[in-house]
Amino acid sequence: MTQARMNEPEDDDVRIESLSTITFATHDMARSVRFYETLGFRIVYGGANEAFTSFAFGSSFLNITSETHGPIQWWGRVIIYVSDVDAFYRRAISRGIEPQFAPRDAPWNERYFHLTDPDGHELSFARPL
Template identity: 35%
Template sequence: MRPRMVPELAVRDIAASLAFYTGLGFRVTYERADEGFASIERDGAVFMLEAISAKSWITASLEPPLGRGINFEIGVDDLGAIETRLVAAGVALFRPTEEAWYRAGPVWLGQRQFLVQDPDGYLLRFCESLGETSSRPERGRVVG
């Protein structure tokens, strides 16, 4: 089933973006290479990538880093494997791996997470669940 919301990211170099994302385990689900477009997926997280052109739906001037003011949280089962791939590729993390707990009503949701920017500056927050608890956590970054 197709997700009801799929972010479409305007990118400067579709080949560089595809290399980055496939290096993180995303797979190309379909593409229109002649239009500079691809749809990618990893464990249910879906993005569309579109090379910036005169046909793009651009509302204002684009200056790197693109996507200011947003980060995409992507749940994964093995955060360490993704971090290992990034380090091997020489990609610097925007924020190092940390443990964080977020209050969600009466419970606290925990996750290990790090942030990295893609080639266009879009901020990706990869996270691995630590579960939930009903009491305020004593360790990690606590939000809420």
């Protein structure tokens, strides 16, 4: 913690509540839209021929923005809770999407699996045990 931050009063009424939106970059919007629709994400704005697309899931959003220059680098992973990890895994497989591994139980008390979108963004689908 920085010295300036240490001297600030703490506000017990302020807390992180949830993930609202995450935005990924793509060089191919149509491919990204197809991928996320195949997984069951619902478009609320934009589409395959737009520069920006927003998908809703639960009370959160996943945005895709078109990047026309430079490489897109791997940045990390987003973890998305689903109601049934194994059923979601089977859905991905049945729709031609290849996860990195089958669902497993983690020592941090989640069941999860990972897959990578067409632009290299890693998605983890999980559920607390």
